[in-house]
Amino acid sequence: MTGSAALFTDRYELTMVDAALQDGTAHRESLFEAFARRLPDGRRYGVVAGTGRLLELIDRFRFEDAELEWLRENRVVRPESLDWLADYRFRGDIWGYREGEVYFPGSPLLTIQATFAEAVLLETVVLSTLNFDSSVASAAARMVSVALGRPIAEMGSRRTNERSAVAAARAAYIAGFDATSNLEAGRTWDIPTMGTAAHAFTLLHDSEEDAFRAQVRAFGTETTLLVDTYDIRRGVELAVRVAGQGLGAVRIDSGDLPTVVASVREQLDELGAVGTRITVTSDLDEFTIAGLSGAPVDSYGVGTSVVTGSGAPAAGMVYKLVARRDDAGEWISVAKASTSKASVGGRKNAARRLDSTRTAREELVFIGDGPGGDAEFEPGSHLRPLMVPLVTGGVADAAYLGAAGTAAARAHRAEAMQELPIEAFRLGRGEAAIPTTYR
Amino acid sequence: MTGSAALFTDRYELTMVDAALQDGTAHRESLFEAFARRLPDGRRYGVVAGTGRLLELIDRFRFEDAELEWLRENRVVRPESLDWLADYRFRGDIWGYREGEVYFPGSPLLTIQATFAEAVLLETVVLSTLNFDSSVASAAARMVSVALGRPIAEMGSRRTNERSAVAAARAAYIAGFDATSNLEAGRTWDIPTMGTAAHAFTLLHDSEEDAFRAQVRAFGTETTLLVDTYDIRRGVELAVRVAGQGLGAVRIDSGDLPTVVASVREQLDELGAVGTRITVTSDLDEFTIAGLSGAPVDSYGVGTSVVTGSGAPAAGMVYKLVARRDDAGEWISVAKASTSKASVGGRKNAARRLDSTRTAREELVFIGDGPGGDAEFEPGSHLRPLMVPLVTGGVADAAYLGAAGTAAARAHRAEAMQELPIEAFRLGRGEAAIPTTYR
Structure with missing residues (x-):
């Protein structure tokens, strides 16, 4: 910069x-x-x-x-x-x-x-x-904790100022997000970037099949196909037909996610695409991610809610x-x-009091001179x-x-x-x- | 840029x-x-x-x-x-x-x-x-309309990304704000900038009186003195004593504003500072501004709520x-x-249907070719x-x-x-x- x-x-x-x-x-x-x-x-x-x-x-x-x-x-x-x-x-x-x-x-x-x-x-x-x-970062950390280890990508650049988007991608990454869609954040901060195609790519083509074929030709079967432009069930079926059972992932960007995800997983398995992952990206926040904890989602993409601090x-x-x-x-x-x-x-000065299990118990703010180091505070605890x-x-x-x-x-x-x-x-x-x- | x-x-x-x-x-x-x-x-x-x-x-x-x-x-x-x-x-x-x-x-x-x-x-x-x-801009426009002609300054740079702050100042100005605290916005977009002193300036000095004297010496009696560092009543009294009855304005940044503003106005008038304006800057949004419509406020400064779209x-x-x-x-x-x-x-294409009083009645979105000009649509109305x-x-x-x-x-x-x-x-x-x- x-x-x-x-x-x-x-x-x-x-x-x-x-x-x-x-x-x-x-x-x-x-x-x-x-x-x-x-x-x-x-x-x-x-x-x-x-x-x-x-x-x-x-x-x-x-x-x-x-x-x-x-x-x-x-x-x-x-x-x-x-x-x-x-x-x-x-x-x-x-x-x-x-x-x-x-x-x-x-x-x-x-x-x-x-x-x-x-x-x-x-x-x-x-x-x-x-x-x-x-x-x-504070909003993102909550999303990461409810994602239970499933990767989350930040893709909210479009919902915040073009420059704050770069900072938001970085803050979400610090908070545990795994990747960003934002290229400038990738360049400036060496954050992994991700993204394959939007609905426009499907609509550009004469048919969904043409679009899927073009994408698979360009990026291989490991790519992620967006299956909800017209009808999700037909989209999934077509995706596996075009890419084969080795299709990398399908992306779902609309609908009642817990229901849709379960039925897409079932359909993929029936089609033999048992290794094909499901990524969801539809207006997610910490609450909807938590609501998907029991659903067979493999990864999340979060936009508006993370770059706007999810209400804060x-x-x-x-x-x-x-x-x-x-x-x-x-x-x-x-x-x-x-x-x-x-x-x-x-x-x-400030120190966090931890108990014997290294669990935080108190934020200690010392007015004047505080502790200089990692001193013992009481038996079994430390600062x-x-x-x-x-x-x-x-x-x-x-x-x-x-x-x-x-x-x-x-x-x-x-x-x-x-x-x-x-x-x-x-x-x-x-x-x-x-x-x-x-x- | x-x-x-x-x-x-x-x-x-x-x-x-x-x-x-x-x-x-x-x-x-x-x-x-x-x-x-x-x-x-x-x-x-x-x-x-x-x-x-x-x-x-x-x-x-x-x-x-x-x-x-x-x-x-x-x-x-x-x-x-x-x-x-x-x-x-x-x-x-x-x-x-x-x-x-x-x-x-x-x-x-x-x-x-x-x-x-x-x-x-x-x-x-x-x-x-x-x-x-x-x-x-959408949030700012609501604030402008409830301010009933009293000037509003945007001062929320600190509550948004350092670059989006510049864009926010510009958007608020477009929506009818009168000035911004953000210097880069002043430079880039020629928006009037404003600001005099924070509480830190008062606390820096050995007394509130020293601080007021320093500010008046630097900027003249037309300046705005921040009167709520210690006690508003004493602050107002001191401000008029230091600057005289020609004091430009006092700024209030805390407290129950409708009550405080009324009593500060009364006090200023009693002190003969009848031309001294009152500006308020404490966590304002469109609702608190509306709540002050009957109070003797002369101008507003709005921060967090405008740069964060006031909830949106x-x-x-x-x-x-x-x-x-x-x-x-x-x-x-x-x-x-x-x-x-x-x-x-x-x-x-799109046109707004106005009635005979030039009041908007309908947003018309024409799919395909729309109207090319300001054509008559029905008697007494136009697009x-x-x-x-x-x-x-x-x-x-x-x-x-x-x-x-x-x-x-x-x-x-x-x-x-x-x-x-x-x-x-x-x-x-x-x-x-x-x-x-x-x-």
Whole structure:
């Protein structure tokens, strides 16, 4: 990815920098925190995603000539502040939850320590990436857990912005999806891509048989034939006739799925196509996938619901100043005090308390200094530290970047999910799976 | 904007092209249509947005060396098909509803006529732009209509992907929002930007008074002071003390808004700040804005709900092959026949039937040839044609592009909304405001 990310920013961040440069407070060392006050309604846990993308965007967060010229022409800040912006690059430190980590209300997902001006500029880009990507990953993780090991492909690019589609494919992959239809996500993040044909391909041909023959000629009998353009029963029969009993898979994109899938399986078996798989792709979400757990489905394709966070299209994370140094160099905790949006000030650390079976029991948020490592907490239990250094002195840890970082996040998510108590996997509405305790 | 848009594409579009190039059907002249089977649950109308962005993306839809190399390495298509892709640019015709137009279920929002291969490649990019942008515009238009002329600013960048934020700002502006906090949207689409300070600016300072003084020194007394960091009553009192009775505005971002706004207005008037405006920004949507219609609010700032389509984050549009030529050169209507996702085949035209008061009464979709102009339909009523040429022979009409196209879409939306019957503006759930009739 190329180009400046500096204008993915709300105007008030620049006006705050402008005003704070005038009275000198811009240079006060500050600590900002990104966290979610609550999980989306009824959810038991969330999955952090976006971190790797964010680190790359922060590296590209520079005001180049084009950005400075636009800010000058539009008088967004004073000319003196433009000089400061021209020199800007983030030189601070960021600690946070690893991408793929599970989170709960109040989990300090990122802490950004830098001068006020350096850190406040990142508010929008931090929240855009974390909110969108975590929304998708949190929904996707629920779908993965109810799919019971059957592969799921993300195919929702058409139901979200063309660029957010690429991020959504990545977030779903981190959450355990196996592939995406999105080619740019394949290229950028090395995610397996999939897809064969739409109904248009069948309708293009003079007959369904012509279409199937063309597809099998092009891709071999291992391909997936879409069998519901006209009549599923005749489609299946034709598919096996054209491709033979070695047909790879049939795809079903409509109808009452539990019934249809059962009858297609029966028909395939009767036709001797016992190895032909069934993939379904019709408006699935975590609830319909769960409803298919007893059906002979081999794989799922999910679109709209995953890229829109399945009812929770933004994860609700906020970015708050929680501490700053005063003129004497002392750290002071700060927090907004108003109704319903109060936050907890102060530098934080976090650990997850696990019991003797390595099941998560509590999210511990330490205000002030927290535990430095994997210390014993009580007999038979221990604390898993949750925050790792992501950016040090402006330099991102390369382990979290690019395709390798994406793969690492996916692996970390799998491990972190294994710690969740069984209640976390209930689909019905409920409270967070473990409580968050401030110490 | 720069860079190729060719991989904002689902893999199956390329595999269909690959297979259709092998059997020659790729070159069959085809007609694809984008439409919504239904409006989001309970909505009365939708607003088309994304068209201008789409036309720019289509112009950038080229397979450059980097894309071709990735497709080759990953064997997405055969080597022979790569040569076709290397030469690809869209050379067909696109007709459609103007950006900003109101739409209903079945409205033929776009028709794309080209060879099958040329047109099928655009499926994802067509739907990503129309679905996302129209979702935002449709939600935004409802907010605008209940704001009763009070200005609304879009400030939801942090609650959607960093790139979709730019598109969302544009879609909200087309739907009648007055400004955005998003700087990139300001730069790219010439949308007015706004914003002054967050709670962090107050917390950065040793006192609220210091923060207000710094802001007034930087931006003058016309600025907007955020008064709810600690205690709203004291915040308002301090704001007027610092800025004087000429203070531009106070912003309230929390609390029970109808009550709080009324008491802040009273307090401002008592303090002699009778010209100081009140802007509110706390988790607003069309329902809370409607609930504030009797409150002395001067302007609104809306975030999460507008960028996420206020409960309908994807507009549900689909892209279907509706007609193609056969080998004899005759047009044949085609349509999927399966349950619940059937579509209406054939070339379409559309017009809105208006009564003598220029109120919309019916969405007429003509299958085959439709009306060419503004013909009289019955005494006292007439038809307004809805489809205009957007792309001719691969060349987009420049009137729909860039900042000027965005402004034109905003103006067109205002005109089209004036035709809607009064029932369309009810917030409660209901049917589409006018019926769609196929002729």
